[in-house]
Amino acid sequence: MARNIYIGPLVCLLVMMMDIVAGILGIEAELAQNKVAHLKVWIFECRDPSYKAFKLGLAAAICLALAHTIGNLFGGCFCLWSKQDFHNASANKKLAFGSLLLSWIVLALGFSLLIAGAMYNSKSRKSCALAHQRILSIGGILCFFHGLFTVAYYVSAKATIKEETKLKNPSTQLPA
Template sequence: MARNIGPLVCLSVMVMDVIAGILGIQAEIAQNKVKHLKAWIIECRDPSYQAFKLGLAAAVLLALAHTIGNLLGGCICLGSKQDFTKATTANKKLAFGSLILSWITLALGFSLLIVGTMANSKSRKSCTLAHGRVLSIGGIICFFHGLFTVAYYVSAKATIRDEEKRRNPTNQAGHPPA
């Protein structure tokens, strides 16, 4: 008996991305509490261990949410531009578009969270170029990543279901049509 785990996957991905976003914003707040001196674009700041921990946790949660959403979403298998233009369902096009957007938001959000986290590493006690609001922007991008990943999961599952119905048509009783 097959269970429908779709709502659980969507909920867990959204919860992880929301928590990652909140942690990224909290990391920015913790970073702003340490002493710093800013002159034009050069900034001298003591590292914040709390911001480091929060930023690292946000980056890990973002990566975990992306992995779960993509692995359980399945493969929509669009190999070329011809495959994309010949796609029969809107679900396949939506799945492809949301997959691309989820990867873009992952790359942006993860990069910003890691840059902000590394700026708060204990080994960074020097003056560098100002990293303005990197952690909070990375946290905000986590919210969008959750939306795109859930959209991908739902549309990929619908595409897979539609292709299975097309390959294996059955009526309500489970028998092939007469």
């Protein structure tokens, strides 16, 4: 019984810490990228790649993916397949579904921006292109939002599981 009490806050703390680390790494990657010499003419930019920004951006993307994986594995999967399911679902199940959907959207955006920023700073890239301003920092900021949505999903998913087990086994409820 004690194991079940401590696993929830531990998962929430782990997911939030990994997303915070990913966000900080993304912002640090942007700062490292800005320290490299560059020439900008209107919307075109010639910049030498920053290996430090590449490593930090890649590490941020990996932390974000791991946080998402942990949150979804421990939270389970709640899907609403039709309008009828949606109307019959409890508030916790609707919140779990909405949080899951938002966490996937933020993951897709943040991961894409972090990988694009990291690849922009890979060693093989030494050409001029359109300016990629703040890609890594925006990806880092999205990591913070991802942490909020993933924790909201985990908590509401666990509440939904608890609700559904109480509905299936009414004998386990304590008398009032």
